[in-house]
Amino acid sequence: MTQDPFVTHRSLLFTVAYEMLGSAADAEDVLQESWLRWAGVDRARVSDPRAYLVRTVTRQSLNRLRTLARSREDYVGEWLPDPLLTTPDVAEDVELAENISIAMLTVLETLGPTERAVFVLREVFELPYDEIAGALGKSAAAVRQTARRAREHVAARRPRVRVSRSEQQAVVERFLLALRTGELEALVEIMAPDVVLIADGGGLAPAALAPVHGVDLVAQVLARAAGVTATAVWLNGAPAGRIEIDGELATAVSLVVEEGRISRVYLMRNPRKLTRLDEPVPLAT
Template sequence: MTEDPFVAHRSLLFTVAYEMLGSAADAEDVLQESWLRWAGVDRSRVGDARAYLVRTVTRQALNRLRTLARSREDYVGEWLPDPLLTSPDVAEDMELAESVSIAMLTVLETLRPTERAVFVLREVFELPYDEIAEAVGKPAATVRQIARRAREHVAARQPRVKVSRSEQRAVVERFLLALRTGQLRELVEVMAPDVVLIADGGGLAAAALAPIHGVDLVANVLARTNQVHVAPLTTTPVWLNGASGGRIEIDGEPATAVSLVVEEGRITRVYLVRNPLKLTRLDEPVELAR
């Protein structure tokens, strides 16, 4: 029996929806809506099932993204994407790993919905302009202009320097050790002078409501992390969104997901996801594909 195309391409479809939405729960909802639509389609009239399904998921994700844009205006504090536990295989595909990184998804959040869809479909999944045009309901010429603007927007905001997996992991492990032991001096040494910390508590967990700038302020905030809890704090290196990151547990329960941007051996961005509703994907690796 031939596998249903939706099942065969599910990892790809989830990745498309997740990169457009930054939320695993919303991506799953989009896949459910898309599956219901697919179930009612006359398959004999579908020439390319993969392309058809990507278009369907894109349209559903665009609808959801426009709704989310309004709700996120009322979000308490800084909003960060859902962290995903991923396998080392995702990190081996450098373009995929970069596209699903917390840093990149945070940049994509600054794009308009259609710009985000066009950027994801073109730059990450390398779809032809005519297919993207059909997915977003715009002429191909317009899509080309949108793609150019989105590329320029992202390029101006994403980290310039790429680091090896081994260097990223070494810096992450050094950071997690300093965090667990509360070593202020070590935290200062591992971070760049102009480091920025962004934390997402969603009003459900303690977190800074605005970005914190500068190594001294950031180090002091981080050093206090393990001083305010009576229960033991543990830190574990994990593969997070295609890169080496960290998982912090308090009394055995997940409390924070840590994602770092490393440039020239120093940390320039610290992302702390503390909203408990966003820490549900840290036990089982999520399959991503493109």
């Protein structure tokens, strides 16, 4: 029996929705809405199911993104993407790992809904301009202009130095060890002088309401977590950390490493965003 195209391409469709929304829960909702639409389609009239499904998920994601843009204005404190538990092999696809990183998704959050959709579909999934135009209801020329603006916007904000997986792992391990021991000097040594810490508690967990700048202040904030259970995991295609307090998951940690030192610390503490850290999530491009 032939597998339904929606099932065949589900990992791809989830990845598209997640890249556009930065939220696993919203991505799942989009997939459910898209499945219902797909169930009512005359399959005989669909010549390319994969392209059709990507267009459907894109449109549903764009609608959801416009709604979320309004609700996120009222979000308590800083907003960060939902972390996803991934398998180490995701990191072997360097482009995919970079594009689903917490750092990149945070940059994408600064784009408008249409710019984000165009960037994701063109730069991440390499869809032709005319196919993106069809999905968004715009001309190919307009999509090209939007893509150029989005590329420039992202290029100005994304981490500029790509590090090896082994270097990232080594820095993450040193960071987690320093957290477990609470050694302030060890934390200071592995962070850049202008390091920035961003925490997302969503009003549901204690977290700094604004970014914390500078190695001394960031180290002081992190030192408060001394003695926690901090273990290495793979999040969003990169080595990262999982922090437990009294046996309960409390925080997911993602780090940006540049020139051997940590330049960004992302702490995801909102419990509603920590629901995808027990089973690896399949992703695809």
